[in-house]
Amino acid sequence: MYLQISKNIANQVAKKVWVELGERILGRIGAATIPIIGEIVGVILIAVDLAKSLNEALPQIEKELKKPVLKNAIDNEFVVSVQDVISDKFPEISYSIASEFYSQWNDFKRSYQKALEYAEKSPEFLWIGFVDNQ
Numbered sequence: 001m002y003l004q005i006s007k008n009i010a011n012q013v014a015k016k017v018w019v020e021l022g023e024r025i026l027g028r029i030g031a032a033t034i035p036i037i038g039e040i041v042g043v044i045l046i047a048v049d050l051a052k053s054l055n056e057a058l059p060q061i062e063k064e065l066k067k068p069v070l071k072n073a074i075d076n077e078f079v080v081s082v083q084d085v086i087s088d089k090f091p092e093i094s095y096s097i098a099s100e101f102y103s104q105w106n107d108f109k110r111s112y113q114k115a116l117e118y119a120e121k122s123p124e125f126l127w128i129g130f131v132d133n134q
Contacts, residue, residue: 005104012100013093017085024081032077033070040064 044060064070109116119125 005100009097009100012096016089016093016096020089021082021085024085025078028077028081029074032073036070036073037065040070 041061041064044064
């Protein structure tokens with residue numbers, strides 16, 4: 001039962017975070033890298049057109065796109081996006097998890113009311129130290 005609750009909560013959290021995260025990551029990566037890529041491609045195309053034929057430009061573009069500087073920029077944008085999504089959604093996720101736990105507890109109390117009443121009155125269960133008076 002706890003595994004099912006954990007999976008349910010994990011799925012809810014994952015759905016909310018991944019949708020928002022995907023939108024933000026793609027937006028930030030696009031906003032940060034498109035100008036850089038455009039400038040790199042533009043400079044390369046002009047230089048290659050002047051020096052050689054256009055057929056040799058594509059390997060140069062590929063080489064520029066694989067440089068560590070561009071990869072680091074993309075990695076940094078990913079980290080910033082993840083931090084933003086988590087910090088923005090944390091209160092909503094926390095409330096959702098707390099509500100789910102409370103709902104599951106109420107369902108459990110309804111389903112096992114007699115057992116809980118017996119446990120509350122029985123001295124054999126007093127060592128647990130848990131009595132729900134609500």
